[in-house]
Amino acid sequence: MSDNLSALDKMTVKDLRNLALQVGNILGVHAMKKEELLEAIKEAKGITEDSTVDSIRAEANRRLKTKMGTLRTKKEEAREAGDKKTVKTLQRRINRLKKRTRKAA
Numbered sequence: 001m002s003d004n005l006s007a008l009d010k011m012t013v014k015d016l017r018n019l020a021l022q023v024g025n026i027l028g029v030h031a032m033k034k035e036e037l038l039e040a041i042k043e044a045k046g047i048t049e050d051s052t053v054d055s056i057r058a059e060a061n062r063r064l065k066t067k068m069g070t071l072r073t074k075k076e077e078a079r080e081a082g083d084k085k086t087v088k089t090l091q092r093r094i095n096r097l098k099k100r101t102r103k104a105a
Contacts, residue, residue, distance in 0.1 A: 008038055008047075016041065061104050068097045 011019070016037040020029045023044045032040065042048070071094050078086040 008041060013037065020044075057104050061101050064097050064101045064104070068094055068101075071097070 008016070013034045016034060017029050017032075020026045020032075020037055020041055023041060025044055026040045029037070029040075071090050075087055075090040075094070078090060
């Protein structure tokens with residue numbers, strides 16, 4: 001099931017329109033945006049998304065972002081204290097967390 005979802009998400013709007021026309025029962029295909037096409041195709045095929053996966057990812061993203069916030073405050077404190085080495089270290093840690101949030105999204 002998740003393979004179908006990821007395959008649909010990666011398709012272009014043009015491909016999604018062609019697929020929607022093949023599936024049938026979907027009206028106004030050419031006026032729809034990608035999100036609308038995805039919803040219509042999933043509904044027509046009876047594909048349901050696992051919302052628990054999305055909620056887990058969202059929670060992980062929130063935790064990473066709160067951690068980044070605390071690191072930013074520490075970085076500002078170190079910057080005010082004039083500790084360049086700590087500022088550089090904290091900046092690297094923040095950048096790594098940014099990359100992880102992008103992957104998790």
